[in-house]
Amino acid sequence: MNQVKRRDQNNGIVSSISAMTEPVHTVSGSRVPRRKFLAGLLAGAGSVALSACGGGGGSDGAGSNAAAAPGVRGQSAAAESANGTRLPPATSIVDSAQNQWTIGGDAVVLRNGVNTGCNIRPTWLVYLNHVVYAQDASNTWSVYSQGGWAITPDPTTVAAAATSTKLFYGMNGHMAWTSTAYQTISPAQQVAILQDLGVTNYRADVADAGMAQTVANALKGAFAGTGISILPCINVWNTYNQHASESDAYNLGHQLAVSIATPLKGLVKYIECGNELDSNGLIHGGGNLATDYDPAIWPAFRGVLRGLIDGVKSVDPTIQCGVNVGVPLAYEALQMLWNGVQPNGTSTGQSGATPLRWDVTMFHWYESSGDIRRAGSQGLTDVLQILRDSFSLPIWLTEWGYQLSDDAATQATYVTTTLNEYYTMRSTYNLQSVMMYQLFDTGTDTYGLLAADGTTRKACYASFKNFVAANPV
Numbered sequence: 001m002n003q004v005k006r007r008d009q010n011n012g013i014v015s016s017i018s019a020m021t022e023p024v025h026t027v028s029g030s031r032v033p034r035r036k037f038l039a040g041l042l043a044g045a046g047s048v049a050l051s052a053c054g055g056g057g058g059s060d061g062a063g064s065n066a067a068a069a070p071g072v073r074g075q076s077a078a079a080e081s082a083n084g085t086r087l088p089p090a091t092s093i094v095d096s097a098q099n100q101w102t103i104g105g106d107a108v109v110l111r112n113g114v115n116t117g118c119n120i121r122p123t124w125l126v127y128l129n130h131v132v133y134a135q136d137a138s139n140t141w142s143v144y145s146q147g148g149w150a151i152t153p154d155p156t157t158v159a160a161a162a163t164s165t166k167l168f169y170g171m172n173g174h175m176a177w178t179s180t181a182y183q184t185i186s187p188a189q190q191v192a193i194l195q196d197l198g199v200t201n202y203r204a205d206v207a208d209a210g211m212a213q214t215v216a217n218a219l220k221g222a223f224a225g226t227g228i229s230i231l232p233c234i235n236v237w238n239t240y241n242q243h244a245s246e247s248d249a250y251n252l253g254h255q256l257a258v259s260i261a262t263p264l265k266g267l268v269k270y271i272e273c274g275n276e277l278d279s280n281g282l283i284h285g286g287g288n289l290a291t292d293y294d295p296a297i298w299p300a301f302r303g304v305l306r307g308l309i310d311g312v313k314s315v316d317p318t319i320q321c322g323v324n325v326g327v328p329l330a331y332e333a334l335q336m337l338w339n340g341v342q343p344n345g346t347s348t349g350q351s352g353a354t355p356l357r358w359d360v361t362m363f364h365w366y367e368s369s370g371d372i373r374r375a376g377s378q379g380l381t382d383v384l385q386i387l388r389d390s391f392s393l394p395i396w397l398t399e400w401g402y403q404l405s406d407d408a409a410t411q412a413t414y415v416t417t418t419l420n421e422y423y424t425m426r427s428t429y430n431l432q433s434v435m436m437y438q439l440f441d442t443g444t445d446t447y448g449l450l451a452a453d454g455t456t457r458k459a460c461y462a463s464f465k466n467f468v469a470a471n472p473v
Contacts, residue, residue: 099111100113120140168433170433172202173190180440199468203233207235213263253306253308274304282294282333309358322396331386336349367403371421373385414460420471440454
């Protein structure tokens with residue numbers, strides 16, 4: 001069981017608590033916590049296909065957020081909004097890497113004064129989700145990606161359609177594993193169970209191109225036309241060096257993301273970049289203060305996340321990326337990444353780093369951490385409000401679950417109570433998806449709605465199913 005130190009938000013008292021009563025898997029001779037999702041070592045589905053990419057510098061088309069409607073055309077130098085888009089469409093914009101994009105006199109698109117060879121004659125530029133688009137007078141759109149331009153559908157329409165998908169009721173699984181019930185219960189059988197539960201959003205960890213191809217095959221096969229989307233979560237723990245330079249970590253993340261996003265292009269709308277990279281040595285404290293973070297580990301932490309997002313966007317700029325943290329009060333990590341702050345031992349940290357932008361704010365919260373809206377020993381910290389106000393983005397709880405010490409009746413009650421809480425406050429916080437951990441038990445990891453045989457239903461299975469049936473979205 002891992003131990004973390006939580007510093008109370010309100011009085012500074014530090015106490016030792018268990019990190020989600022965390023079980024371990026034995027993988028290749030080592031003991032690995034569940035919440036690190038070391039599925040790549042279990043799967044053996046394929047090796048990471050490394051592809052060449054640029055260095056750890058900023059990207060001209062990677063990063064950020066929810067769509068916004070076009071405004072008045074022709075205004076120059078539009079300011080970046082809180083959620084990373086730019087309004088209104090303009091003839092001159094500056095992206096998050098401080099590249100200046102302008103429309104030249106002959107209707108060419110210039111990046112820092114250099115012609116980018118745009119394949120249409122645009123009348124304005126649009127900056128959406130940290131991606132540059134051009135639109136001409138006939139309403140033809142082109143997107144700048146991988147160093148060139150390509151015709152694309154209207155990005156505002158695509159983004160609006162993506163956000164309208166019913167994603168609220170979600171579930172975790174390990175469908176790319178080659179062990180446990182996730183191997184013996186076929187994708188078609190998993191679909192049937194998810195449909196019975198009313199789940200429309202299924203999270204799957206992927207550690208390499210082979211695992212991504214397994215997910216892609218399922219999306220083109222058993223999941224096709226079912227209305228159930230899959231959220232791939234890129235796991236880097238089996239290759240990630242916490243003490244690497246930011247540039248090396250960026251390159252690793254970029255290469256891994258490209259290898260994973262390539263088989264998933266056109267099949268997924270969302271990818272989660274990394275899993276709980278804050279939870280192993282980076283934080284020495286509760287996570288809600290800049291001084292809780294190790295300055296020696298932070299550069300690799302930031303670099304790998306930047307690389308993952310840029311890598312995904314280089315393959316498909318329409319995929320929306322999310323990042324998460326696993327320590328209960330580690331929203332400070334997300335705030336520092338977003339604001340370009342890095343820890344240096346002071347209470348405010350050091351500004352001037354490359355800001356990170358994502359599309360969806362993701363977070364993990366288990367019963368052992370208490371109520372997410374009344375966190376801390378005095379119950380005065382509303383974590384969802386902090387996430388909403390800090391980033392103005394949709395929020396997904398990509399892991400939530402009961403305590404392993406709960407008996408069957410307590411598990412069932414917790415599932416109903418928690419779903420009701422999240423359901424009733426979804427509009428208040430723009431809470432778009434809540435993904436329970438997990439579908440099947442896996443050995444000592446008994447968070448599942450079904451036992452390790454993949455067929456025996458626990459009491460909490462009925463609680464989940466009955467609540468969803470009574471509370472559609």
